[in-house]
Amino acid sequence: MLKKADVLKLIQLLEEAYPEPICALEFKKDYELLFAARLAAQCTDARVNTVTPVLFKRYPTLKALAGADIKELEEIVHPCGFYRVKARDIIAASAMLVGVFYGKVPDTMEELLRLPGVGRKTANLILGDVFKKPAVVVDTHCIRLTNRIGLVNVKDPVKIETALREILPPEKSSDFCHRLVLHGRAVCTARNPKCSICTIAGLCKYAKVPGEPSQ
Numbered sequence: 001m002l003k004k005a006d007v008l009k010l011i012q013l014l015e016e017a018y019p020e021p022i023c024a025l026e027f028k029k030d031y032e033l034l035f036a037a038r039l040a041a042q043c044t045d046a047r048v049n050t051v052t053p054v055l056f057k058r059y060p061t062l063k064a065l066a067g068a069d070i071k072e073l074e075e076i077v078h079p080c081g082f083y084r085v086k087a088r089d090i091i092a093a094s095a096m097l098v099g100v101f102y103g104k105v106p107d108t109m110e111e112l113l114r115l116p117g118v119g120r121k122t123a124n125l126i127l128g129d130v131f132k133k134p135a136v137v138v139d140t141h142c143i144r145l146t147n148r149i150g151l152v153n154v155k156d157p158v159k160i161e162t163a164l165r166e167i168l169p170p171e172k173s174s175d176f177c178h179r180l181v182l183h184g185r186a187v188c189t190a191r192n193p194k195c196s197i198c199t200i201a202g203l204c205k206y207a208k209v210p211g212e213p214s215q
Helices: 004-017 030-039 045-057 062-066 070-080 085-100 118-128 141-150 157-168 170-186
Strands: none
Touching: 004 118, 030 045, 030 085, 030 118, 045 070, 062 085, 070 085, 085 170, 118 157, 118 170, 141 170, 157 170
16 A cells, blocks of 8 residues: 555646546536446447437437437437446436436435436546535546555455545545546556556556556
């Protein structure tokens, strides 16, 4: 495990390398991010970003989505994979947002997890990006990089989230996770991490003793 001073240095280096830690999923409304994140499961953000404009043009409100024709919705989200369950979840979650939450995306973990198709990763994304609350989004990049760096030694997303909450300044946590995604795509890739050009190599366990890349 890195010392507190090293964790702060790690955060600083990533901030310098990626000054704009934006979410890769494109959205204009809070519920659009919610459903984009659902579509992104087992799918690339880039592909989701080609589907959501079509989806939200066809169904421009939560009420429209709640009353969507399931077959038509399946056809729209088909490119994202697992289209039947994703379409079902979007309709059910829209109906719940309209009927239970008065058309507003809730701002607590407990309430977000009540929505069909929403897990802790999506809930944390909403809390951090929409409501600007401390949040730890544990995706595949976060799992890979935190293990490689030596921040954690576990693959379970909930355990990683808990561990990161203990060592990251709360106000930095959401942006830190976005920067891990950017770094994971640009440098610390799954199969061939570019340690020779990595800005955080001096703090990284894997860079110091290279082995088989962590998945």
